[in-house]
Amino acid sequence: MLIVFSLEETDLSTEYKNNFKICHFSDFSAWEKERVTPSVFIIQGKDKQYISSVLGKVRKDSDFFASLCFITDPAFPYDDFLLDGRLPQPANLRDEINQFDNLLESLKNNETYLTHQGRLIKYFWLRPNFVLQPYHDWQHARFYRYPLLEALSLDKSDSFEWLRNLANSKIIDPIMLIDRQRECTYCRSSHLSFIDVCPNCLSIDIGTQASLHCFTCGCVDVQEKFLHSGTLICPKCHSQLRHIGSDYDRPIENYRCNSCSQSFIEGEVQVRCAMCEKEMESSELIQNEIHSRRLSDKGRTIAFRGEVFDLSSGFDQLNFISRELFIHDLDWMMVTSRRYPNINFSLFGIYFANLPELVELFNHVRLLQMLEFFAQQLRSLLRTPDLSTRTAENMLWLLLPNADEQGLIGFHKRIESSMKSLLEQSEHKLDFRFISTSSQKLPNKENAELLLARLYGELL
Amino acid sequence: MENLNQTWYLFQAILSRYQDFQYVFMLIPFVLFLELPLYFINWMSAFRYLIKDAIEAPLTLHYFPHVTCAITCYAEGKAVQSTVISLLEQIYPGHIEIIAMLDGVKKNQATFHALVELAPLVSQYPKRSLVIIPKFQRGGRVSSLNAGLSRARGEIFLALDGDTSFDNQMIHYAASHFWNPNIVAVTGPMRVRNARKTIMTRLQNLEYMLTMQVGKLGFAKLGVINNVPGAFGIFRKSFLQQVGGWNTGTAEDLDLTLRIKQYYKRYPHLQIEFEPGAVSHTDVPESFKDFLKQRLRWDGDLWYIYSNKHKHGISASMMGWKNLIFLLWYGILFQIVMPFSIVIYTIYIAVKLPLYAFILSMTLVYAFYFCLISVQYILYLIFITDRRKEDCNAIFILPVYPIFQFITRVWSALAILNQIINKGHLDSAMAPLWVLKKGKQ
Numbered sequence: 068m069l070i071v072f073s074l075e076e077t078d079l080s081t082e083y084k085n086n087f088k089i090c091h092f093s094d095f096s097a098w099e100k101e102r103v104t105p106s107v108f109i110i111q112g113k114d115k116q117y118i119s120s121v122l123g124k125v126r127k128d129s130d131f132f133a134s135l136c137f138i139t140d141p142a143f144p145y146d147d148f149l150l151d152g153r154l155p156q157p158a159n160l161r162d163e164i165n166q167f168d169n170l171l172e173s174l175k176n177n178e179t180y181l182t183h184q185g186r187l188i189k190y191f192w193l194r195p196n197f198v199l200q201p202y203h204d205w206q207h208a209r210f211y212r213y214p215l216l217e218a219l220s221l222d223k224s225d226s227f228e229w230l231r232n233l234a235n236s237k238i239i240d241p242i243m244l245i246d247r248q249r250e251c252t253y254c255r256s257s258h259l260s261f262i263d264v265c266p267n268c269l270s271i272d273i274g275t276q277a278s279l280h281c282f283t284c285g286c287v288d289v290q291e292k293f294l295h296s297g298t299l300i301c302p303k304c305h306s307q308l309r310h311i312g313s314d315y316d317r318p319i320e321n322y323r324c325n326s327c328s329q330s331f332i333e334g335e336v337q338v339r340c341a342m343c344e345k346e347m348e349s350s351e352l353i354q355n356e357i358h359s360r361r362l363s364d365k366g367r368t369i370a371f372r373g374e375v376f377d378l379s380s381g382f383d384q385l386n387f388i389s390r391e392l393f394i395h396d397l398d399w400m401m402v403t404s405r406r407y408p409n410i411n412f413s414l415f416g417i418y419f420a421n422l423p424e425l426v427e428l429f430n431h432v433r434l435l436q437m438l439e440f441f442a443q444q445l446r447s448l449l450r451t452p453d454l455s456t457r458t459a460e461n462m463l464w465l466l467l468p469n470a471d472e473q474g475l476i477g478f479h480k481r482i483e484s485s486m487k488s489l490l491e492q493s494e495h496k497l498d499f500r501f502i503s504t505s506s507q508k509l510p511n512k513e514n515a516e517l518l519l520a521r522l523y524g525e526l527l
Numbered sequence: 528m529e530n531l532n533q534t535w536y537l538f539q540a541i542l543s544r545y546q547d548f549q550y551v552f553m554l555i556p557f558v559l560f561l562e563l564p565l566y567f568i569n570w571m572s573a574f575r576y577l578i579k580d581a582i583e584a585p586l587t588l589h590y591f592p593h594v595t596c597a598i599t600c601y602a603e604g605k606a607v608q609s610t611v612i613s614l615l616e617q618i619y620p621g622h623i624e625i626i627a628m629l630d631g632v633k634k635n636q637a638t639f640h641a642l643v644e645l646a647p648l649v650s651q652y653p654k655r656s657l658v659i660i661p662k663f664q665r666g667g668r669v670s671s672l673n674a675g676l677s678r679a680r681g682e683i684f685l686a687l688d689g690d691t692s693f694d695n696q697m698i699h700y701a702a703s704h705f706w707n708p709n710i711v712a713v714t715g716p717m718r719v720r721n722a723r724k725t726i727m728t729r730l731q732n733l734e735y736m737l738t739m740q741v742g743k744l745g746f747a748k749l750g751v752i753n754n755v756p757g758a759f760g761i762f763r764k765s766f767l768q769q770v771g772g773w774n775t776g777t778a779e780d781l782d783l784t785l786r787i788k789q790y791y792k793r794y795p796h797l798q799i800e801f802e803p804g805a806v807s808h809t810d811v812p813e814s815f816k817d818f819l820k821q822r823l824r825w826d827g828d829l830w831y832i833y834s835n836k837h838k839h840g841i842s843a844s845m846m847g848w849k850n851l852i853f854l855l856w857y858g859i860l861f862q863i864v865m866p867f868s869i870v871i872y873t874i875y876i877a878v879k880l881p882l883y884a885f886i887l888s889m890t891l892v893y894a895f896y897f898c899l900i901s902v903q904y905i906l907y908l909i910f911i912t913d914r915r916k917e918d919c920n921a922i923f924i925l926p927v928y929p930i931f932q933f934i935t936r937v938w939s940a941l942a943i944l945n946q947i948i949n950k951g952h953l954d955s956a957m958a959p960l961w962v963l964k965k966g967k968q
Contacts, residue, residue: 275651296587297618297699309694310808311616312609 070098072121073111086157095124106164107135109154110142118142122149126218133190135167148202148214151194167193173371183229186219188238191362192370199360201245208256208342210248211357227255227355238366241358249338249352256342261349263334265324273334276323279315281308287318385442385455385463393456397466397515404506411506412468413475414518417445417482418526419461420498428496437492444485448478458519462526472505479503502526533883534890561865565857566899569745570906576748577910590706591621592682594698595764597675599668600629600689604637606810611645613692615652619699625649626658626675627689631665638689667958668757669773676764676772684767688758691809692720700804701761709796711787713761714752715805716740718914724813726924730931731811731818733921737903740803741911747801751853755784755799759807775965776836777952778828785837788854789845806913819938826939827946829862866940869933896929 069089071079079089087106092098108125110118118138126132126149137154155163170193191197201211209227216226233239248257264271277290284304293299299308299315308315320330336349362370388396400412425434449455454466467478479501490497502522509518596614600607607627614625627642629635642659649657660674672686683702687693697715704710717739722732739756746752755762757780770786773779790797812818833841843851877885904925912918946952953963 294618297696299618299695309696309806310692311613311695312692 068103068106069109070103070105071109071111074114074117075112077111082157086161095121105131105134107137109137109139111139113140115143119146122146123218132186132219133193135163145202145214148200149218183219183221184238188362188366188370190219191366197361198242199239201357201359208258209250210257237363239360240363241360243359244356245359246357248355248357250355251340251343251345252347252351252353253345254340254343255353256340258341260339260341262337262339264337265327265329266331266335267329268324268327270324270326272325273322274325275321278318278320280318281306281315385446387456388454390456390458393454393464393466394515396454400466400468401509401515405511411471412466413470413503413505415465415467415478416502416522416526417463418500420500422461425493425496437489441489448481448485462523464519472507475503475505500526530883530886534887537883537887561861565861566903569742572745572748573741576744588703588706590703591619592702592705593622593680594683594685594702595624595626595679595681596685596687597672597679598625598627598687598689599671600627600638601631602635602638603689605641607638607689608641608645609692610687610689611657615649615655616695617698618695622654623698624656624658624681626660626678628660628662628671628675630662630667630671632661632663665959667962669775669779669958670962673772676767679764682764684762684764686757686760686762688809691758691807694806697805697807700802704800704802705763709798710800711763711766711797712755713800713802713805714743714755714759715802715807717756717759718806718808719811720808721810721813727815727818728811728813729921729924730928733924733928736907736918736921741903741907743801744803747799750798751850752799752801753857754781756780758809775962777824777963778832781828781832782836785832785840788850789840791847791850792845795847822935822938823942823945826942828952830943830946831952833858833863863943866936866943869936870940893929896932897926900928901925
């Protein structure tokens, strides 16, 4: 179904009529009464203002904000950032609608899309090659705007702030650096004026002054003091200065403050914000990088899973300690066992090589269940003083105190048998690897950090 | 040793019985008829000027015409910057337009970049402008100068070299002369910038003092200046355009001077002036070899100009009797005939006389020239120099100078011979061969 918005009575060509069902509306409110489910929206006509108003309403619609939207005539440059371009030929249009529908189907449909972050992800997801481009607007306080963020945002909050959050949570990736600009420390405006002032009294009343440096006596003074009826004569040693480079030259001090008479090489630069009128030093300015951006892998994962798939949640019941603490304790154990040979321990590593691939095979809920089951079994194998940590999403480390070579072999057997059921569940697709060592085998000079790195290397 | 002893006895004998040694008198014609009167007249003229200058009240005019400085650049590299800066630094209230014509820009990228680097500096000086004319096809000095002339907007046109720099009052002094509508060209003293580098440059430094500063001053005040040098010539642009600018071929400066002189009979009021205050500083060849190479061209060009290009122009009906006589005397006799007579004379006495007599004779010649130079140098130091302290250093080179002069004269004869036999004017670094061939052969 093509929803055509048009002020005039003009019609789409017959080619479209033959291929698609077409519904005409004079404006968005007329459509809202009926809410005919659209395949695409088409805004027809040359009135740019009209295009802009309909488009704005489409992108704010709670259900169809992400729909394809085409125009037949040029729109305002700003609106181009919210459009899918000119109306393609019927065959191409058909392809685009099909692709759009496929993507829409694969989209995990849940409440996520009520939030503005979810709306953004949906918009991106439905346009696989979409790039979020900034729009340069000199009248805007920050010189750049992201029209799409402004349209999809549910409130009027700063789109740059939102963009920063999106970038921090790695939902969007930068593609290309478009500009790097300085912004006001107080209001983040880019409308700044730079003025050089005297470094001594900060007066703006400064000017260049021609000075001379006499080679004979080293006197440096204003050129006027040297000039006597068309001849340069040093005011101090009275020698005649005839040739630059051999009798005299121009010193570097080139500015003079008219308020305090200070001579200086370079003025200090003061920055004044045109928006909030506050003054600051140029070093205080905030540097803002303007990028074009696209949806990240993480963003795509959210799109088709409904949420971020975090492997670590499967191991939640293992009561991990932090990596730093684990290394600290391991170090302590290593030092202790070297000093007292009767004290021994074992280190055991479990590595899941192909979790991301498994995500593709099973849905994430099942995989999560499997991992949770494994974690349960693992927990039953661990004794109270055993410590565990995770150095990567798929790398677990267990520190087993008072477990010698024999104890380690026993532990290895037990964990292998518990893995059997997990393997069966995963149809033998799960690729896990074990590595272990006991205190007797450790070389003398190694520390915990190196030990972990060495073992991890052996696993790969 | 025996020879030296004999020379000494002979010398004593001369002192007692002068008339017995006829060959000594062979020297007299040259000295008496060629050199001494020339120096004498020159110095008299210089003194006349100095006295006049001391007596007359200085006239300050509020005349500051638009000036164009055309710099011919080639492979000077960074050195060209000091030329341009010395022009920017001129104490002159009028506008100074600097045109840098860079010949063969492809080959001389370093010079080009050195010029481009100056652009931001120029904007700091009020009433100064810099135009760079990059010439892709190398056309030589003449084509550069004519290109500059066609582009010039000033009333006064300065033809300058890229390796020459100037005192900061040069334009002030030079331009003031053009207040007088009869003045068509002005030149000033050229000093050696790299005098302290080698013995060769020290010798040339002394030579420049006596010929460029004293010689030109005296001759100019007599109205018979021999040449407006190519590295430092100041012209009234309208007149320069009237004579058609520079002409293809080497020694374009001497050619232009002679062409200006050929207006003298028809326009007797025209003058070429010498301004002692318009000082320029130039680099001279540092090695003996480079010096000889430079002179080979200069002296060879003299013959080319006098015998080929201006064969018919050298006449009283064109340049007037005064300039003709001077030209025959200084240009032909002094510069062309004398080198040959010196060579022939030296060979003659070397063959004819016994060795001791030859040494004696050469010693006498040396002593004579040493005295002549010393007197001139002292007079120069007392009356002429504007940098007395600096010029005092040249005193140490005085004993060597007569030998240098002798070698220069002999080399001059060879250069002229080379020109006559080999057409040396076609072998010039100033322009490519295809350009030189277009000139009058």
